[in-house]
Amino acid sequence: MFNEWYAKDTSKKIRAVFKAKGESGKPLCTNPPYGYLKDPEDKHHWIVDEVAADVVRDIFKMCVAGKGPSQIAKALSQRQIPVPTVHLHRMGINTPAREPEDIYAWQQRTVADILVKMEYLGHTVNFKTQKKSYKSKKKVNNDPSEWVIFENTHEAIIDQETFEIVQNIRNGRRRLTQMGEMPVVSGMLFCADCGAKLYQVRARGWTHEQEHFVCATYRKQKGKCTSHQIRNVQVEQILLTEINRMLAFVREREGEFVELLTKKNERDLNRQFRECSRELEQATQRITKLDSIIQRLYEDNLDGKISDERFAKMTATYEQEQKDLQARVVVLRETLSKAKAQRLNIDSFLAQVKKYTEVKELDAEIIRALVERIDVFKPEKLSGTRTKKQTILIHWNFIGAVELPQEQEKSA
Numbered sequence: 001m002f003n004e005w006y007a008k009d010t011s012k013k014i015r016a017v018f019k020a021k022g023e024s025g026k027p028l029c030t031n032p033p034y035g036y037l038k039d040p041e042d043k044h045h046w047i048v049d050e051v052a053a054d055v056v057r058d059i060f061k062m063c064v065a066g067k068g069p070s071q072i073a074k075a076l077s078q079r080q081i082p083v084p085t086v087h088l089h090r091m092g093i094n095t096p097a098r099e100p101e102d103i104y105a106w107q108q109r110t111v112a113d114i115l116v117k118m119e120y121l122g123h124t125v126n127f128k129t130q131k132k133s134y135k136s137k138k139k140v141n142n143d144p145s146e147w148v149i150f151e152n153t154h155e156a157i158i159d160q161e162t163f164e165i166v167q168n169i170r171n172g173r174r175r176l177t178q179m180g181e182m183p184v185v186s187g188m189l190f191c192a193d194c195g196a197k198l199y200q201v202r203a204r205g206w207t208h209e210q211e212h213f214v215c216a217t218y219r220k221q222k223g224k225c226t227s228h229q230i231r232n233v234q235v236e237q238i239l240l241t242e243i244n245r246m247l248a249f250v251r252e253r254e255g256e257f258v259e260l261l262t263k264k265n266e267r268d269l270n271r272q273f274r275e276c277s278r279e280l281e282q283a284t285q286r287i288t289k290l291d292s293i294i295q296r297l298y299e300d301n302l303d304g305k306i307s308d309e310r311f312a313k314m315t316a317t318y319e320q321e322q323k324d325l326q327a328r329v330v331v332l333r334e335t336l337s338k339a340k341a342q343r344l345n346i347d348s349f350l351a352q353v354k355k356y357t358e359v360k361e362l363d364a365e366i367i368r369a370l371v372e373r374i375d376v377f378k379p380e381k382l383s384g385t386r387t388k389k390q391t392i393l394i395h396w397n398f399i400g401a402v403e404l405p406q407e408q409e410k411s412a
Helices: 002-023 050-064 069-078 084-090 108-115 160-171 216-220 232-252 254-302 308-341 346-353 364-370
Strands: 036-039 042-048 124-126 129-131 139-141 148-150 189-191 198-201 212-215 371-376 391-396
Touching (some): 050 069, 050 084, 050 108, 050 160, 050 364, 069 108, 108 160, 160 346, 160 364, 212 232, 232 254, 254 308, 254 346, 346 364, 364 371
Parallel strands (some): 189 371
Antiparallel strands (some): 036 042, 198 212, 371 391
């Protein structure tokens, strides 16, 4: 019993020290992420390991170019780049992981982990994991809301724009077709009505003109949505036209473009503030009212006006409603907080646009550098004709959907 008490007390003290260290901004990990080394003059500060940092930059660049983690891992293996564990051991740095038999055998999981690390932006991120008990050595991941982030604590390897583009790509993961190919717009098309992704439909022997996308909901649940079918060539043609139109507009009328986005941002933020503030006020009032209802029920139960069984059922219902509302209040407050802190990412978008003058042929890197997603609307029959009109809406990285002085939406 005393041994158990001693172990528990020691664990509690260690946790307290660990928490204080993490909240002070000092890194909690034993070794920095691949790409960084501990500063010999200050073990709490990281410096860039240029050899590994170049590999990290290549990994992000390949992801922006349209390659997935498995393809990137294969490319690194073919280039005979040692895996992170081997690289560290060669530098005389001990790690818990053992060297693999094949020192060039990069794993998909390793690449995927690198692509989401905020540390490459120059930030220190603490409390990403925890141990449930001092009796267990197993670590569990904390919710990102529990992370504590200290910005600009060391030199960045990846810029903010590239990191955000990669996160958008990872959130809309692309998959190889059965023929081992990956269309340039794969994973970027969404149904404008139900919000589901559009799936690629293709077959051996088909020409590129025959390949098309259909709504995932329609494909899996007949009657829940319409097909929203659109051919690859139609999307690619419109996308190429719109990208070049955007490039030309920014190049020739940058001042007007910035003014247009500033007004759009103010309008969107004002609307978001109004909607969230109204819902937050209603939820807060309801929570207060539920407290009064539960208090009256308790008093009625004490006075014998309602039975214990009835009291238990009614309070359970009201308490659950209150719990749901409190969770919603947290979300609303976070949304309002983000809206207040939001700054229009015009500079980030301009930085991407200015990398190109004119695009003659689409590729995955160009598309993902500029475009976040594409909404596809169902075809509409034009009155008095057999012709159908289909609209797509392009959401640009950092700035969302923007209507330029000329019509932004195009018919397919």
